[in-house]
Amino acid sequence: MGTKKISNSRRAFFKTSAALVGALAVSSLLDPLKALVITTEEPKNEGPWWGIGIDIKKCIGCGLCAKSCKAENHVPIQPFYFRNWVEQYTILNDGTLKVISPNGGIDGFKTNEPKEDIFKTFFVPKMCNHCAKSPCTQVCPVGATFVSPDGVVLIDDKYCIGCAYCVQACPYGCRYIHPEKKVADKCTLCYHRLKKGLAPACMEICPTGARIYGDLRDKNGIMIKFLKEHDCQVLKPSLNTGSKLNYNGLSKEIR
Amino acid sequence: MPPQLKVLLPLFAIIVVVFVVIRHFLVPVSFGENGHYRANSLIDNANKEMVYASKKMCVECHADIGEKLQSDLHASLSCVVCHGPGLEHSNSPKTVQIIKMSGRDHCGRCHAINPARLKEAVNQIDVVEHHKDKKDCIECHNPHAVWELKK
Numbered sequence: 001m002g003t004k005k006i007s008n009s010r011r012a013f014f015k016t017s018a019a020l021v022g023a024l025a026v027s028s029l030l031d032p033l034k035a036l037v038i039t040t041e042e043p044k045n046e047g048p049w050w051g052i053g054i055d056i057k058k059c060i061g062c063g064l065c066a067k068s069c070k071a072e073n074h075v076p077i078q079p080f081y082f083r084n085w086v087e088q089y090t091i092l093n094d095g096t097l098k099v100i101s102p103n104g105g106i107d108g109f110k111t112n113e114p115k116e117d118i119f120k121t122f123f124v125p126k127m128c129n130h131c132a133k134s135p136c137t138q139v140c141p142v143g144a145t146f147v148s149p150d151g152v153v154l155i156d157d158k159y160c161i162g163c164a165y166c167v168q169a170c171p172y173g174c175r176y177i178h179p180e181k182k183v184a185d186k187c188t189l190c191y192h193r194l195k196k197g198l199a200p201a202c203m204e205i206c207p208t209g210a211r212i213y214g215d216l217r218d219k220n221g222i223m224i225k226f227l228k229e230h231d232c233q234v235l236k237p238s239l240n241t242g243s244k245l246n247y248n249g250l251s252k253e254i255r
Numbered sequence: 256m257p258p259q260l261k262v263l264l265p266l267f268a269i270i271v272v273v274f275v276v277i278r279h280f281l282v283p284v285s286f287g288e289n290g291h292y293r294a295n296s297l298i299d300n301a302n303k304e305m306v307y308a309s310k311k312m313c314v315e316c317h318a319d320i321g322e323k324l325q326s327d328l329h330a331s332l333s334c335v336v337c338h339g340p341g342l343e344h345s346n347s348p349k350t351v352q353i354i355k356m357s358g359r360d361h362c363g364r365c366h367a368i369n370p371a372r373l374k375e376a377v378n379q380i381d382v383v384e385h386h387k388d389k390k391d392c393i394e395c396h397n398p399h400a401v402w403e404l405k406k
Contacts, residue, residue, distance in 0.1 A: 060372045062364040064336060071340060072306045088371055108364045111371065121371040146292035148300075156296035159283065192303040201307045207332045207365055208376055 048215035049151040050189060053226040054125050056249040058210035061086055061123035063105035065202035072201035079103045081176050083187040084127035084202050089253055091120045097253055124254055125211060128153060128174040128187035132242030136166040152191055157183045171239050308341040310334055320399055327400040337398060362392045
């Protein structure tokens with residue numbers, strides 16, 4: 001009796017497995033490997049869809065981007081609130097990795113390591129990645145943060161309850177709770193300037209053009225040109241956030 | 256109709272009505288027009304006040320300087336790099352003076368030697384030792400045309 005029962009259930013198991021595999025094969029023929037492909041889908045609307053490009057090789061670490069951002073967006077001046085900041089990565093010959101960002105880079109950088117000890121060093125400007133599949137907007141319990149139709153992740157500061165779920169959800173550390181307004185705050189890609197046709201403050205002031213922004217739908221635009229001419233990578237691609245901030249020259253040490 | 260329903264149905268109807276009324280007052284205006292957020296928040300975000308001017312605004316009046324800048328190494332610089340936000344000056348040029356930032360600290364932000372700066376990206380100099388007898392960089396260098404050295 002016992003053996004018979006086992007073989008029966010084994011047969012049922014094989015039948016179910018075969019049916020599942022068959023169904024998967026058929027469905028993947030209909031829509032090839034959709035589940036496996038990590039892509040960022042464009043929303044189906046009109047108008048611009050903003051993307052950002054940062055060229056690490058062009059960044060000279062002057063910190064003017066971080067400085068102008070604080071002034072433009074009235075970010076609290078305490079040294080731990082930033083919408084945008086610059087980090088200096090230093091890899092020494094003995095393999096130690098040092099990452100510094102004194103006051104977000106606002107006052108510039110001074111290297112203390114002796115030059116002969118340095119294997120490699122570079123600046124990494126950071127800001128909101130304006131993800132197409134942003135983890136931060138998905139966790140908001142009240143709908144106070146959202147992706148705008150033109151692909152900018154914004155905050156509704158009148159509606160935010162300051163629960164800080166989004167702050168811990170952002171894998172790039174781009175959000176903070178505003179100490180006076182008690183609501184979440186973050187880079188808006190200077191939405192108020194974008195709408196007037198002006199560049200965001202950090203990009204307006206960048207002396208080398210290391211930061212650029214552009215319409216990802218404009219096939220002759222500056223962003224598509226940037227993506228064509230450089231080998232770009234996003235931060236933490238494994239998280240599949242659909243980041244629209246593309247870095248040129250992203251070294252493997254950068255997190 | 257079962258007798259229980261006679262009591263429960265009106266009760267149920269009252270609950271639905273109360274829910275709809277409360278919902279009407281709790282959901283803010285324009286919520287859900289574009290998605291799960293207040294569509295008017297887009298307008299709020301777009302109406303925030305600017306602080307920084309843009310190069311476009313500056314060259315509307317200062318076309319001569321803009322042209323000069325364009326022909327030299329500082330061509331990629333926006334005026335706000337050395338002149339500060341400048342929007343107030345742009346709005347009322349007669350009453351608000353533009354600021355001029357210079358000196359070894361300000362110029363050194365970009366031009367001080369740092370191993371993380373690529374030589375191709377920016378010219379670097381020892382900003383402390385370079386021509387120690389002079390106080391300010393702009394005593395010799397014209398910031399709008401850096402290689403046009405003053406005597």
